[in-house]
Amino acid sequence: MTWNNKVLRINLSKGEVKDEPLNMEWAKQYIGQRGLASKYLAEEIDPRCDALGPENKLIFVTGPLTGTPASTGARYSVVTKSPLTGTIACSNSGGYLGPEIKYAGWDMIILEGESPEPVYLYIENERVELVPAGELWGKSVWDADRWLHNKYQDPQLRIAAVGRSAEQGCLYASIVNDLHRAAGRSGVGTVMAAKKLKAIAIRGTRGLGNIHDPKAFMQAVSAGKKILAENEVTGAALPKFGTQVLMNVINEVGAMPTRNMREVQFDGASKISGEAMHEPREADQKPNLVTNIACGSCTIACGRISTVAPGHFTIKHSPQYWGASGGLEYESAWAMGSALGVDDLDALTYVNFLCNEDGMDPISFGATVAAAMELYETDAITKRETGGIDLRFGSAEALVEVGKLTARGEGFGKDIGLGSRRLCEKYGHPEFSMSVKSQEFPAYDPRGIQGMGLGYATSNRGACHLRGYTVSSEIMGVPEKTDPLTPEGKPKLVKAAQDAASAVDSTGLCAFSTFAWTLDDIAPQLNAACGSDWTGEKLMEAGERIWNLERDFNLAAGITGKDDNLPERLLKEAAKTGPAKGKVNELSKMMPEYYQLRGWTPEGVPTEETRRRLGLGA
Amino acid sequence: MAMRHVIVGAGPAGVIAAETLRAVQPESEVVLLGDEPEPPYSRMALPYYLSGKIDESGTYLRSRANPAEHYRALGIDLRQDRAASLDTERRSLRLESGEKLGYDRLLMATGAVPLSPPIPGIDLPGVLNCWTMEDARGIATRAAKGAEVVLMGAGFIGCIILESLVRRGVRLSVIEMGDRMVPRMMDQVAGGLLKRWCGEKGLQVHTSTRVTAIRKGGKNGRLEAVLEDGSVLPADLIISATGVKPAIDLLKDSRVETDFGVLVDQRLQSNIEGIYAAGDVCQGKDFSTGQYSVQAIQPTAAEHGRIAAMNMAGKSVLHQGSVNMNVLDTLGLISSSFGLWDGAEDGEEVKTLNEGGYRYLNLQFSGDHLVGAQALGLTNHVGVLRGLIQTRVRLGPWKQRLLEDPTAIMEAYLGCVQPIGYNASVLA
Amino acid sequence: MLKSLKIEAEKCTSCMQCELACSYQAEGVFNTAKSRIKIFTFHHEGRFVPYTCTQCSEAWCLHACPVEAIVLNPRTGAKEVLADACVGCKVCTIACPFGTVNYDEDTKVVYKCDLCGGDPECAKACPTEAITYVQSEQTGLERMRIHAAQAAGLAGGAADSGA
Secondary structure (H helix, E strand, C coil): CCCCCCEEEEECCCCEEEEECCCHHHHHHHCCHHHHHHHHHHHHCCCCCCCCCCCCCEEEEECCCCCCCCCCCCCEEEEEECCCCCCEEEEEECCCHHHHHHHCCCCEEEEECCCCCCEEEEEECCEEEEEECCCCCCCCHHHHHHHHHHHHCCCCCEEEECCHHHHCCCCCECEEECCCEEECCCCHHHHHHHCCEEEEEEECCCCECCCCCHHHHHHHHHHHHHHHHHCHHHHHHHHHHHHHHHHHHHHHCCCCCECCCCECCCCCHHHHCCCHHHCECCCCCCECEEEEECCCCCCCCCEEEECCCCCCCCCCCCHHHCCCEECCCHHHHHHHCHHHCCCCHHHHHHHHHHHHHCCECHHHHHHHHHHHHHHHHCCCCCHHHHCCCCCCCCCHHHHHHHHHHHHHCCCHHHHHCCCHHHHHHHCCCHHHCCEECCEECCCCCCCCCHHHHHHHHHCECECCCCCCCCHHHHCCCCCCCCCCCCCCCHHHHHHHHHHHHHHHCCCCCCHHHHHCCCHHHHHHHHHHHHCCCCCHHHHHHHHHHHHHHHHHHHHHCCCCHHHCCCCHHHHHCCCCCCCCCCCCCCHHHHHHHHHHHHCECCCCCECHHHHHHHCCCC | CCCEEEEECCCHHHHHHHHHHHHHCCCCEEEEEECCCCCCECHHHHHHHHCCCCCHHHHECCCCCCHHHHHHHHCEEEEECCEEEEECCCCEEEECCCCEEECCEEEECCCEEECCCCCCCCCCCCEEECCCHHHHHHHHHHCCCCCEEEEECCCHHHHHHHHHHHHCCCEEEEECCCCCCCCCCCCHHHHHHHHHHHHHCCCEEECCCCEEEEEECCHHHCEEEEECCCCEEEECEEEECCCEEECCHHHCCCCCCECCCEECCCCCECCCCCEEECHHHEEEEECCCCCEECCCCHHHHHHHHHHHHHHHCCCCEEECCECCEEEEEECCEEEEEEECCCCCCCCEEEEEEECCCCEEEEEEEECCEEEEEEEECCCCCCCHHHHHHHCCCCCCHHHHHHHHCCCCHHHHHHHHHCCCCCCHHHCC | CCEEEEECHHHCCCCCHHHHHHHHHHHCCECHHHCCCEEEEEHHHCEEEEECCCCCCCCHHHHHCCCCCEEECCCCCCEEECCCCCCCCCHHHHHCCCCCCEEECCCCEEECCCHHHCCCHHHHHCCCCCEEEEEHHHCCHHHHHHHHHHCCCCCCEEECCCC
């Protein structure tokens, strides 16, 4: 069994470190990672608590396949109550940190309370120390990473840290591990900084053994790897273009949210696409893309490593950005590109570096800047508020300036750090915020992809593509093609996608594996590892259980069916161009059927029958 | 008639030389003289014998199961005897057994002998060196659980037996005359950390002091070690590990030139044609300084043995100099040093220290090269420090990177020896 | 003709499959910390370089071992550590100029690549063929070895030009 059966519980207020066995009963019901930690959080905190207060908890959690060679099996999640949305939040990251938690002998780290002074957590197998972090506070993630590696003289130390944006209260601060992988969304980094925890540094040398049936496991892993290698998406498109393979595709189908979702196609899309990242640049005749990179165990390797061209205005006088680092994924390229009308690939790459360097979610950051640009263009804010920045759509210079300020939590960057809903309310135009439950939209316009509208509206952590990626079906035809422009059949599709994603996010595997794998491909890997008896069907059911658990948490937090909504713009302003021209999102046609399929009341509350069926208790 | 090679000394240098000769000159005769009763063994392994990790046979250089057969099968004439005198004119040795043994080529691989500090009582029973298997057996007999043991010397040899003594459960006191532990291997910072580490493990190490006398006087005829300040340490056993010197007595009245050890050229031949030297007795070329000095370490003995044998067999091979290096495990804290660890003239250095974590790394540069290093707590890829020093690789931009992050030693090595650049072209 | 590991770093994605396969074969656990092959990251260059023992003909580790605990496997050319015989003196770890022999503080013995007895798991696990197991002449390893040996002094004894 790949569980270490060990939870590390740390009370930051008291500086106490304890260990306890993992609740294996819950692991059976909630699989691991997202599901399991959500159960812990729901049991342990009051959903109405202040997300940035000591009553909130922050949980780092692995899945049963984290740290194994099951392809993509390196994920960990951070589960907490979100300061951005007030909902339960689960942000999930790859890189190499998750396996290190396992190799050090732990399954989960629960952080409670709030440290009286800045600290970092050092874990070397069973040795666990809270160390004063006075010297680290005020540093960027990258500087903190360097400082810790230097101190411990251990290149293999794995580090997750928050940057200056989190320290300054940016509400969508992320936790960055391995320099450029992030538990990105919903402000999990803000919670960590509020607890005065600057970083977690982990070294594990114990490893992961106890595979239930090693022979069957290696066979299942090999079979899984083969499917990924032979699949067009996971075997060819993703390694070559990364998620950026989508930029041109989504633009062509007219679902590219552009200039704060006023348009659905971006004329500069091809200049910031995955294909463009391969094109030699004028400045140095080298492409933006240096190489692809895998997270631990991943045989897809969709990650991007990029450079900004020498002499580019963003880095001319900043040698620290001259080397390669984590490059643009589709979401970040969209949020800072199409959403703002900026088509300077290297400028986007640079601001993406800033997002990694100081730990902020590029989606919420970019989308909030988009809202700010609309405020600026309508004179709701002026240079007086922006500190002199000419914040017009299309301005790479404005993006870069506001990026620096937000990363450091300075000047107008403080306003941008509020997120779009709070920013737009502050300046009197709540209708400019393209968000659900205060979290900004990602890169799929629900007018051109109807199912995503329902997915956004009902997502348990606010607008999010990963909570139910119907793009797979509506655009890519996985597992089967549906028409993106019709609302029909979408409630069922959304529910299935949400439940499946809840399951996959709980295993230690990456969502991208499901471009090729179904839950039936995942079950044998889990079973051989843990001696469990999962089937695709049972995993779906566990996913549904997790979804309803999260829903219950949100309801208790005061977030109800009324919040399952989309901004007016998407419901009333029709798409102006492309295949979706004339369309709005037909949310109201989908919502009642969705609630019904979920077994919820018309107000969006799980019925007794549903709770009983899923074993959720009253 | 076949050429006869006589090798005096059956330590690592002697054994490797004998095996090399058999391989490259199968028709020659090889006589290997060892003056201890055991089959050729490794002094490096004695601490592990003392700690009970291995038995005596685990220390054997070759074939634990049947060492005699190993040498017999190779056609090496291994004899237990001692060379009493040397006649360089007649090219012959007189052995202690009385036999006269002629040679065509002679290899001095006599190793080293422990220094005996000139203090009263050093010859009392219960005062032992830790150098031979016989010494180790004596220590094993006396160092029972709870026994009080005084260890004189916290140099390299003293330190490698520390752990085995602690493991045997003795009550140990360590006396080092220098101002720190392993003063000839590590600097003040590392030596200080080692001492603190020992203290944390409950082991008292007294530096900058010495035993001025040993006397019998305690209860039940126990020993007492008197320190400089007059304090007295009772002891069931006193171990003298204050250093070794090359065993060159055999050459005393010969024409073979010696300094601290046997003076040799780059072929490891002495001033007398046909007489070579290897290992702890050999004052060979130091890679880092270009000077000739005695290193007394296992890898150098192995290099010497092989190169001396090649030259004895008529294959001219030049010794380019050995990098002085050491590795030590002091109660679980692992330290190593390489080359000019103390720095080069006009050199640059970078140090990174984590006192609480007992991690220390110190790199010494000269121009564009790494010339020396010390490491505490480093067990992964540590050998690359030797590689970086001995290949004299030009560090180029990696020097600056190492100055910023000295832990990137493997990256520096790989970055210097292979092209690192854009990968995007290989993406399908 | 012996086979060797051929490493084409430009194909490596740093997925760690080799390290997991290696540690599982050698230690029975998935544990990158104990892998015999290591991927070194050149972050600023965006390059990942898998590296392990080249089974060099000089066999520095083998010759430095005081108790014959590192032996040549004539079938594979690998220099193998006999864990039972190793006393843990670590001399081989400082003698290997490539830094590919490590000391294990848990088991108190050293470890290095043994080519899995002739069927290396790392090569089988690598999804991009950055690591393959091929006839030695193809590997360029020979050239690397020669390069390494020629670099001043490493040969321990360069042939005298006069001989």
